[in-house]
Amino acid sequence: MALTVDQAVPGPDDRPATAAAPPVPGRTGRSGRGRRLLETALLVVLAVVMLFPVLWMLETSIKENRDVYAVPAQFIGFDVTLDHYRDVFVARGGEGRSDLSTAFVNSVVVAGLSTLLATLLGVPAAWAYSRFGLRAKKDQLFFILSTRFMPPVVVVIPIFLMYRELGLIDTELGLILIYAAFNVPFTIWMMKGFVDEVPAEYEDAAMLDGYTRLQAFWKVTLPLLVPGIAATAVFALIFSWNEFVFAIFLTSSQEVRTAPPAIAGLIGGTTVDWGLVAASAVVFAAPVLLFAWLVRKHLVAGVTLGAVRR
Amino acid sequence: MTTTTSSPVRAAAAAPPAPGRRRRLSDRGLAVAFISPALLLLLTMSVFPLLWSLWLSFTDYSATRDTPASFVGFANYADVLTSSQVHQRALTTLLYVVGAVALQTVLGFTIAYLISRRTRGRGLLTTLFLVPMMLSPVVVGLFWRFMLDTQFGVVNSLLGSVGLGQVEWLTRQRTALLSLIVVDTWQWTPFIMLIALAGLTAVPRYLYEAASIDRASEWFRFRSITLPLVWPLLLIAVMFRAIEAFRLFDLVYILTNGGPGVSTETLSFHVYKVAFLGFDTGLASAYGILMVLVVIALAQLYLRYLEKLKEG
Numbered sequence: 305m306a307l308t309v310d311q312a313v314p315g316p317d318d319r320p321a322t323a324a325a326p327p328v329p330g331r332t333g334r335s336g337r338g339r340r341l342l343e344t345a346l347l348v349v350l351a352v353v354m355l356f357p358v359l360w361m362l363e364t365s366i367k368e369n370r371d372v373y374a375v376p377a378q379f380i381g382f383d384v385t386l387d388h389y390r391d392v393f394v395a396r397g398g399e400g401r402s403d404l405s406t407a408f409v410n411s412v413v414v415a416g417l418s419t420l421l422a423t424l425l426g427v428p429a430a431w432a433y434s435r436f437g438l439r440a441k442k443d444q445l446f447f448i449l450s451t452r453f454m455p456p457v458v459v460v461i462p463i464f465l466m467y468r469e470l471g472l473i474d475t476e477l478g479l480i481l482i483y484a485a486f487n488v489p490f491t492i493w494m495m496k497g498f499v500d501e502v503p504a505e506y507e508d509a510a511m512l513d514g515y516t517r518l519q520a521f522w523k524v525t526l527p528l529l530v531p532g533i534a535a536t537a538v539f540a541l542i543f544s545w546n547e548f549v550f551a552i553f554l555t556s557s558q559e560v561r562t563a564p565p566a567i568a569g570l571i572g573g574t575t576v577d578w579g580l581v582a583a584s585a586v587v588f589a590a591p592v593l594l595f596a597w598l599v600r601k602h603l604v605a606g607v608t609l610g611a612v613r614r
Numbered sequence: 615m616t617t618t619t620s621s622p623v624r625a626a627a628a629a630p631p632a633p634g635r636r637r638r639l640s641d642r643g644l645a646v647a648f649i650s651p652a653l654l655l656l657l658t659m660s661v662f663p664l665l666w667s668l669w670l671s672f673t674d675y676s677a678t679r680d681t682p683a684s685f686v687g688f689a690n691y692a693d694v695l696t697s698s699q700v701h702q703r704a705l706t707t708l709l710y711v712v713g714a715v716a717l718q719t720v721l722g723f724t725i726a727y728l729i730s731r732r733t734r735g736r737g738l739l740t741t742l743f744l745v746p747m748m749l750s751p752v753v754v755g756l757f758w759r760f761m762l763d764t765q766f767g768v769v770n771s772l773l774g775s776v777g778l779g780q781v782e783w784l785t786r787q788r789t790a791l792l793s794l795i796v797v798d799t800w801q802w803t804p805f806i807m808l809i810a811l812a813g814l815t816a817v818p819r820y821l822y823e824a825a826s827i828d829r830a831s832e833w834f835r836f837r838s839i840t841l842p843l844v845w846p847l848l849l850i851a852v853m854f855r856a857i858e859a860f861r862l863f864d865l866v867y868i869l870t871n872g873g874p875g876v877s878t879e880t881l882s883f884h885v886y887k888v889a890f891l892g893f894d895t896g897l898a899s900a901y902g903i904l905m906v907l908v909v910i911a912l913a914q915l916y917l918r919y920l921e922k923l924k925e926g
Contacts, residue, residue: 347728350721351742357757357800358745360768364760377771425655428648436645446917448653451660453913455861457882458902461889462663462670465677485659488652517644546750548864553890564752568868571756578760585753596748600741604812607747607805611920612812612850 365582388583407566415544418483426491434499452489456549487540494610498532535602671900678893690900707880714798722806730814747804755868787877809851813844
């Protein structure tokens with residue numbers, strides 16, 4: 305099946321290829337226009353419903369506390385404040401960094417390094433799987449994918465015990481390793497798709513020119529894979545950034561904890577500062593939305609582990 | 615061929631010239647060198663823990679006691695499989711998975727279909743609809759916990775303004791599971807929409823043109839062209855979602871914490887309780903192994919359809 309993601313998710317400047325398609329003859333007239341109107345209205349309603357929670361969170365994050373808890377809810381005409389955003393970064397009382405900002409830094413470190421590790425291990429493996437006929441290749445690839453499908457809450461039990469033995473509990477290294485292991489299957493599957501698209505003949509030609517296989521990979525194929533690697537890495541980054549289960553069971557201290565458990569920790573007490581929750585959620589989500597926009601052309605491949613491409 | 619010496623002629627014929635041989639060997643070496651680090655990481659971080667879990671599942675080990683584990687055979691498995699608690703959690707999980715996946719499939723496909731029929735604003739609309747999917751389950755769970763709050767939640771506020779009463783979304787047994795389904799649907803409808811849209815866009819236009827020459831009705835075109843062509847892809851999306859929903863943990867943890875009572879306690883959440891609140895590690899491991907088996911079976915199905923799609 306011919307399936308290009310670019311068609312499904314066009315960029316801002318792309319004109320849909322079907323825009324100039326002639327109207328279907330025969331079935332026009334008033335019923336057609338009414339139908340069109342109905343479809344548009346339905347789409348608008350659905351879009352509003354889907355986007356409302358996000359807008360509501362944004363709005364809550366800039367409201368004074370009394371407006372946050374107002375009954376009935378205040379949609380317009382509230383005083384705008386950036387206090388909640390200040391509280392995300394600055395400790396209460398005005399001095400020093402907040403725990404949340406430490407958690408954000410940890411998230412950057414853990415997500416960044418685990419993505420780097422997954423890319424370094426996954427890309428060469430994907431190339432090897434794409435280029436060579438290996439024994440039981442399909443079984444190997446299925447095995448790799450199946451590790452990704454494990455329920456995290458199940459895997460976390462033995463990982464927890466293992467980390468306790470190794471002293472990796474409550475360390476950033478522990479999280480980096482498990483996230484890398486979590487992302488390697490994805491990286492291999494998605495990158496294999498990208499490598500498959502680079503003709504093997506390029507490498508053969510390079511080898512006829514006297515390059516070794518390794519040089520051919522390094523000098524010819526790898527440069528062509530850079531956009532694919534970037535897209536894959538961004539997805540791995542998003543997964544690690546958003547991950548919660550391992551983060552909450554394998555870390556406990558403020559200094560090591562990543563942002564998802566830290567944000568979840570805000571609702572522990574009897575009263576919840578929803579303004580702060582909203583602001584930190586917005587701050588936390590912003591990079592992900594930016595990243596997702598960067599890889600929008602690869603979204604279908606990315607969300608299906610690269611398994612569905614074209 | 616058993617030995618090379620017994621048939622020297624064939625061996626000689628099969629042996630490649632020396633330079634070629636070295637190249638082939640180095641190819642193999644390269645493949646091993648490139649693949650083994652990744653496999654090693656997976657073996658240490660996934661397979662080894664899972665094997666450990668498998669071993670623990672046959673013992674009465676508890677992570678909080680210092681006593682060594684003693685072998686209990688299949689007792690843990692028997693406990694899990696016959697426990698009425700587990701049956702109830704399985705039913706909850708089934709309700710949740712079927713409810714959420716069905717709802718998001720219908721909604722996601724509808725949105726994709728509506729978008730695919732538009733000529734303008736498709737890119738913008740698609741991008742907007744995709745936002746929920748990109749958010750962390752923690753953020754999504756918190757969003758909704760706030761919105762569904764009985765006293766000052768915006769949902770009840772809206773219901774109140776149209777004259778409907780207050781609903782205790784997260785604190786009533788029946789509505790809590792419904793809330794979970796709604797939130798999961800909110801987050802993952804975009805996923806189905808994205809896959810369906812990719813499928814819909816790939817339907818060749820000439821099929822519709824041929825159909826319109828035949829004056830086929832809108833419904834006929836949908837049923838006999840659109841649906842059959844999008845169906846395989848949609849099925850993959852559904853299966854993928856079913857696997858993900860089956861192992862869902864974080865959203866339950868944030869949104870309802872399994873409650874009220876045990877009304878939103880899915881299998882994943884129950885494993886967590888057995889393992890980390892009851893510290894019955896052996897039993898939790900048996901439980902986990904059984905869940906992994908289910909997931910692997912589902913994943914097999916997923917891959918089988920994928921192969922079919924790639925061939926077709």
